[in-house]
Amino acid sequence: MKRLPLAGCRVLITRPRRAGEDLAERLQALGAIPLLFPAIDIRSPEDPRPLEEAARQAPAFDWILFTSANGVHAFMQAFQSTGGSLRDLARARLGAIGPATARALQRYGLTVDYLPPVYLSEAMAEGLGEVKGRRILLPRADIARRDLAERLRARGAEVVEVTAYRVVLGGDPEVLRAILTPRPHRVTFTSPSTARALAELLERLQEALRPADLPAVCIGPITAAEARALGFPIAAVAREHTQAGLIQALVESWIRGSATGLAG
Numbered sequence: 001m002k003r004l005p006l007a008g009c010r011v012l013i014t015r016p017r018r019a020g021e022d023l024a025e026r027l028q029a030l031g032a033i034p035l036l037f038p039a040i041d042i043r044s045p046e047d048p049r050p051l052e053e054a055a056r057q058a059p060a061f062d063w064i065l066f067t068s069a070n071g072v073h074a075f076m077q078a079f080q081s082t083g084g085s086l087r088d089l090a091r092a093r094l095g096a097i098g099p100a101t102a103r104a105l106q107r108y109g110l111t112v113d114y115l116p117p118v119y120l121s122e123a124m125a126e127g128l129g130e131v132k133g134r135r136i137l138l139p140r141a142d143i144a145r146r147d148l149a150e151r152l153r154a155r156g157a158e159v160v161e162v163t164a165y166r167v168v169l170g171g172d173p174e175v176l177r178a179i180l181t182p183r184p185h186r187v188t189f190t191s192p193s194t195a196r197a198l199a200e201l202l203e204r205l206q207e208a209l210r211p212a213d214l215p216a217v218c219i220g221p222i223t224a225a226e227a228r229a230l231g232f233p234i235a236a237v238a239r240e241h242t243q244a245g246l247i248q249a250l251v252e253s254w255i256r257g258s259a260t261g262l263a264g
Helices: 017-029 049-056 069-081 099-107 121-126 147-154 173-179 192-204 221-229 243-260
Strands: 010-013 033-036 040-043 063-066 093-096 135-141 158-169 186-189 216-218 234-237
Touching (some): 010 017, 017 033, 017 243, 049 069, 049 158, 063 099, 135 147, 147 158, 158 192, 173 192, 186 192, 186 243, 192 221, 216 221, 216 243, 234 243
Parallel strands (some): 010 186, 063 093, 186 216, 216 234
């Protein structure tokens, strides 16, 4: 019987629960032992009115750019709750930062006009063509990086940023304590916020593991830079900044470590 590529690998998954469960299923099919611990939670904005107003004004924008599936769902809920219809979005062009975000838009029956070749905000800003004088809406997380908006403004666009959802610390530290024994072989990070949240929770468990004890597999270079700054050793960074890319990086890291005797 062929040995599965992640056999015996204990993987700590820090994504919000729904996305984390999907990742856990995929890793388990590869032989991993997934340890689901949502380090962050997604919440509605404390004041929903700015998002609702942006949703009402959606037809007046030239572009609406989405940098996460969470942003798509939050915006569309506000859009539909204010009486908007898909016809109202016909004038605006829609951009998605990656395949998962594009799929979220497509589930609402919307067409994605732009998907950057590299799934980073910098690539999205550069790939839109001429944006001078264009009105661009960015429904985003409350803690999202400002790079995309700043790059677009530098090129002459009129950018409106609106909080579509909040990212808050999730998970029970005592549940985390139990999960950490025995020690996970890898931790996966899909955003800088998941790395920050886990580091904060580890600090609360003063006698538990430190970031230095948990080799990290990261979805992209920005997440990896944040994890590294927090003290997590970087085992691998996905070449393609998607869940599939993350899984591939994890597999390669585990196989490489097993071959050298450093898998743990």
